[in-house]
Amino acid sequence: MGLQIIDRTFLALRSDRVHVDDITWYACSEREWGCNWLVREDAPAGRCISCRLTRTRPASDDTIALEKLAKTEEAKRRLMLQIADVGLPVVPWDVEPGGLGFDLLSSRSEGRPVVIGHANGIITIDLAESLDDVREAVRVKLGEPYRTILGHLRHEIGHYFQNVLITDETTWARCRDLFGDERESYRDAIDRHYSVGAPADWQSAFISEYATMHAWEDFAETFAHYLHIVGTLQTSAAIGIRLDAGASTLRDTDVVPREDYHDEPIGRVLADWAAMSQGFNRVNRSMGFGDLYPFTISPPVQRKLGFIHELITRAPLTTQQQIDLALASRDDERA
Numbered sequence: 001m002g003l004q005i006i007d008r009t010f011l012a013l014r015s016d017r018v019h020v021d022d023i024t025w026y027a028c029s030e031r032e033w034g035c036n037w038l039v040r041e042d043a044p045a046g047r048c049i050s051c052r053l054t055r056t057r058p059a060s061d062d063t064i065a066l067e068k069l070a071k072t073e074e075a076k077r078r079l080m081l082q083i084a085d086v087g088l089p090v091v092p093w094d095v096e097p098g099g100l101g102f103d104l105l106s107s108r109s110e111g112r113p114v115v116i117g118h119a120n121g122i123i124t125i126d127l128a129e130s131l132d133d134v135r136e137a138v139r140v141k142l143g144e145p146y147r148t149i150l151g152h153l154r155h156e157i158g159h160y161f162q163n164v165l166i167t168d169e170t171t172w173a174r175c176r177d178l179f180g181d182e183r184e185s186y187r188d189a190i191d192r193h194y195s196v197g198a199p200a201d202w203q204s205a206f207i208s209e210y211a212t213m214h215a216w217e218d219f220a221e222t223f224a225h226y227l228h229i230v231g232t233l234q235t236s237a238a239i240g241i242r243l244d245a246g247a248s249t250l251r252d253t254d255v256v257p258r259e260d261y262h263d264e265p266i267g268r269v270l271a272d273w274a275a276m277s278q279g280f281n282r283v284n285r286s287m288g289f290g291d292l293y294p295f296t297i298s299p300p301v302q303r304k305l306g307f308i309h310e311l312i313t314r315a316p317l318t319t320q321q322q323i324d325l326a327l328a329s330r331d332d333e334r335a
């Protein structure tokens, strides 16, 4: 297990602990609120790496908000597991200014709107959106085909990684060619989007209406879709779902999803997803639901996803960074 921060092993606990290879692992101190991750014996903080990234949370006596926190933290653990799987580097907010952190607040408890967003490494989520009626009302009002907490998290972490992964002018120039100029006024973009709306033909070049608002949002929306796609393909592969060629499937080649697309071209990712998402959409309809993936990936969006695939697969997750993370969590004296 060594210095690995996120391991995929399930272990049965006795008295909230388990011994593996002479190391004791303890249940995360947030277990009461549904966290099922473990903490190494030499990490005195008592919180797992996912819970540690939560910078702000509801007050300890606000049990109504804490119940919503539990649901949001579950989505966040799924996100963090995927971030580790795709091999992206994470530096926590308490290790470095601009590092990744989460402010998880409920607009219901605060008595004021909580704006979902990202600023300088910190992702803010309104916990009230974990309530189905609240989230669904917003989704209908904004005319969105899809709105989930996991989707919010994947979008916001896209903002974080855009600045982490693009570090030279050549790559920024390529990014601007695809997504537009992020230096344009964000305030003007918001005003335009909420007064005029998306252009009529937005589907020809964007993954969502929201992506048309500003270059930052186009990148974050597309990044979220990259995570939707490889995450769902990964789960499909883990379950063993595949599509066989044959007359009844209208397919002349087998489709076998992979758990890891790191060494595959984006074309393979998108071809697998086109086939699998069509299948999943049919499964959903057979239960009377809407499409699992209610989006169309046009050629310009394919190119944007290809750029993100390239950024992610060449990201410098070094062993040293993993070591620093492990040491940092060991040094963390706050309970």
Ligand SMILES: [Zn+2]
Pocket: 028, 029, 030, 031, 035, 036, 037, 047, 048, 049, 050, 051, 052
């Ligand atoms: Zn935890």
Ligand SMILES: [Zn+2]
Pocket: 117, 155, 156, 159, 216, 217, 220
């Ligand atoms: Zn955004």
